[in-house]
Amino acid sequence: MNTASRITAAEYDRLGRAGVPLADLLDIRTESLRYGQARLRLPWKDNLVRPGGVVSGPALFTLVDMTMYALVMSAVGVQEMAVTSDISIRYLRGAPAGDVLAEGRLLKLGRRLAVCEVNLYSADDDRAVAHATGTYVLPAITGD
Structure with a gap:
């Protein structure tokens, strides 16, 4: 399977920040993006x-949702109208300042x-602070 993302991390950051101003306000950044895999930082x-x-x-x-959006775009390319259908997040422990x-x-x-999974970690500690699963709805292709 080809592991190349259909969008670069830099392209995703530009699109994500333009389309979701909260991501820009929080300064969420994409560290790596491959087909079906993403690493973002808050x-x-x-x-x-x-x-x-x-x-x-x-x-x-917001970090979870933006990570799932990146996962979708990594697989299908730029689909600005791919939207969150549901997200279930379990907060496992407090994320310390950092x-x-x-x-x-x-x-x-x-x-x-598209069904996704995201784990959140403190950058200074490898213990999970949250686990999330979610579904994105993809835009209909003409004829669907």
């Missing part, structure tokens, strides 16, 4: 903290749905 900023001194859930959720890494993989790609 850099630490003081405004990400919540009571208890950990990274907020909404920021982590960068958070997302490691994602495409579990299944069909004609209309």
Whole structure:
């Protein structure tokens, strides 16, 4: 199987930031992108903290969603109208103040749905802070 992504990390960052301004505000960055595999980073900023001194859930959720979007584009190319159908996220422990890494993989790609998995880790610790699965709906191809 060809492991080359249908979009580069730099192209995805440009498209993602333009299409999802929150990703730009959070400064989410793509570190690597291959067909069906993605690694993104949420850099630490003081405004990400919540009571208890950990990274907020909404920021982590956004990182998960952007990672899944990258996985879809890695497999099908630029599909700006691919949209989240569902995401289930389990927060396993607080993410301490610091960068958070997302490691994602495409579990299944069909004609209309893409199923993804993402694990989040503190950049300074290899223990998972969250695990998520989700589904993206792909745009209909003419004639569907």
